[in-house]
Amino acid sequence: MIRDKRAEYLTALALVGPFVLIYGVLFVWPTIQMIMLSFTNAPLIGPGEWVGFDNYLKILSHRLFHNATWNTVYFVLLTVVPNTLISLAIAMAVNRLSGWKQGFVMACFFLPYILPVSVVYLTWNWIIDVQYGLVQYLVRPFNGGEPLSLTRTIPFFMPTVAVVTIWWTLGFNVLLFIAGLRNISPEIYEAAALDDAGRWRQFTRITWPLIWPVTALVLTIQLIAQLKIFDQVYLFSIGGRQDPTIVMVQYIYKLAFQQNKGGEGAAAATILFAVIIILSVLQYQALRARGAK
């Protein structure tokens, strides 16, 4: 019996081992190193001296840090709620179809989500091209007949990237909403129809309250995902002025990889790390509280 137990421990160790090893070396260790690095004046690669909270104080007064914080928040505002509402509308529209119609429509909305970010970037960069892009047919009438670069004109940069991001990622949200809509019992709608409740009333009295848990999930998943935004913002800013549209991860990238300030970059990374962990814990608590009800 004791030998059995020991054999079971050893088997468990062999099975859990690979993941625990990967986890320790590539997650726990880099996290500790990041926090340590943030208290030194080290370059990206190489030793440095202990400087206490200097890096934090320095970047908190950095204008670029304020830019990055504001732009990240701005991007969240531009994407999270609009994307959720559009996705819910699309999910309801897709859900009332059936057969090949549903499959076709769903594939159209979902296919962009499956593509790599660089494909999304190249495609839209062509569509909004200042000389030959299709979007210029829409832009010119509003700009006195002149073409306008949507990514080089700073006020249009974030809204443009936000629209592209919503187009790219809404398929994921639509999928979650459809799963949620299918869980609402059709009998509730039948009862409502007997009471002559119109579509709008059915939506406000039945669909919206019953789908709310999914809506909350979609909102929080996106909030956390968009705080980590880098790829699209970086790609669309290639060749232009990057500082006015910089976002948080891009700021970390710039400090550490372009300016070789490993310590300051790690301090910025630690701040982002902490913010996202706190939000995730709050999200987890909220979801658990809902589950317990």
Add this chain to the structure above:
Amino acid sequence: MSVEALSRPAPHAAARARGDRLIDLGGLVLTALTFVFALMAIFPIYWAVVTSFKSETEVIASGISLWPQRFNTEAYEHIWRNTNIGMWYINSLITSLVITAGVIVSSAGCAYALSQLEFPGRRLIYILILACFMVPMQALIINHFVLMAQFKLLNTWAGIILPQLIVPVTIIVYKQFFDSVPKEFREAAQMDNAGHFKILFRIYLPMNWGITSALAIITFIGAWNSFLWPFLAATGEATMTVPVGITQVKDAYGIVYARLMASAVMAGLPVAVLYLLFQRRVTQAIMLSAGVKG
């Protein structure tokens, strides 16, 4: 919302019949609108593909031509000859396949142990996995880079692969599935003196073949698509993956959108095909990973 208002049935019983006909009309309009929006959503992809088959002169000709005047594969031939896209393809394929295999095998093993075995530290490991879920990998780029530099793995396949092996959600999904396999299967196999490895590979994995293939497909798609880490870890053209390579190498002169679109089509094709072939599996795996039972 005007469509909704139009289709609202009249409240009086006398008007019921007329109301029903209005509902049908409203429904048809709604269906038509849904199709219009769906076609708008897919249009950018269509436009990219069509552009890639045009000649560079047709691309910049005025007017909108929704179909190439003459099908032209010059753009594809050009990028094949003048960029390292063949090498990027090999890099992408190898790194994505190794990541997929590594994630699936390590997750299945770990999930089996967490689900079926009693051992000290089991709860701690499960809590750590849940915690790992919340961590923004983007915040760790600096120290992943430093670590890979210390291991001398920058600009290698291993350097691209290693930090992408942490996918805690596959363990959580696997554990849920393994938890629901009736214990009798395992006990019967143990009576026949089968070891845990044999039970995992002969019973638990084959019984959950559907979810294994679904998780493998989305892990592959995720690995193929990943941008930030391969972008940092591969600084030379020789080790770039396709999604990174196509954004880094551009013809220095003129407008060459047919070529850029050809490179975009090449980069998107493998994952688009995987999705279209395995739609159900892909959507199932994505829903399970988000914690929603589909």
